[in-house]
Amino acid sequence: MEFSEYVANRRARLVRSAVLLGCSEADAEDVVQTALSRALRAWRKVQRADSPDAYMQRILLNTLRDAKRRRWSGEVPTETLPDSIVDDGTQRHAEGFAVRQALAAMSPEHREVLVLRFYADLTERDTALALGVAPGTVKSRTSRALRALAADLDTTRSQR
Numbered sequence: 001m002e003f004s005e006y007v008a009n010r011r012a013r014l015v016r017s018a019v020l021l022g023c024s025e026a027d028a029e030d031v032v033q034t035a036l037s038r039a040l041r042a043w044r045k046v047q048r049a050d051s052p053d054a055y056m057q058r059i060l061l062n063t064l065r066d067a068k069r070r071r072w073s074g075e076v077p078t079e080t081l082p083d084s085i086v087d088d089g090t091q092r093h094a095e096g097f098a099v100r101q102a103l104a105a106m107s108p109e110h111r112e113v114l115v116l117r118f119y120a121d122l123t124e125r126d127t128a129l130a131l132g133v134a135p136g137t138v139k140s141r142t143s144r145a146l147r148a149l150a151a152d153l154d155t156t157r158s159q160r
Contacts (some may be wrong), residue, residue: 003043007036013120014034014060021064022104035063054126061130102152110145119141133134
């Protein structure tokens with residue numbers, strides 16, 4: 001697959017992965033653009049990899065980690081605050097928000113493994129390649145992360 005074809009097919013998914021890993025939409029676009037630039041420079045290596053998607057997710061994770069080391073991620077002042085959260089009335093939206101909130105509260109290791117396994121749809125082996133860990137580590141992190149996510153979502157639901 002050529003680079004331009006890969007970008008056309010996978011860019012939106014990479015941006016969504018970056019958002020789920022804790023970036024704002026605008027920052028996710030920047031991180032993915034930087035990751036794709038890095039991938040272009042090493043495109044032959046990406047193509048030859050056992051799993052180009054796992055290789056690309058690894059590039060994305062490394063780019064995100066580099067960006068977080070450099071950026072200040074404190075509060076951003078705003079002139080006015082909304083009186084309440086606007087609810088469009090859909091249960092799916094509320095559940096998606098709860099999942100994003102729960103992911104944001106997790107450790108980076110748990111957030112990364114859940115996003116790669118269940119959003120990027122990587123196998124355990126490919127997730128291990130992307131994270132640079134053993135497949136057994138992926139299994140144990142996934143198990144712990146799912147328990148933490150379920151507990152957090154149960155707590156969120158009971159507070160409603």
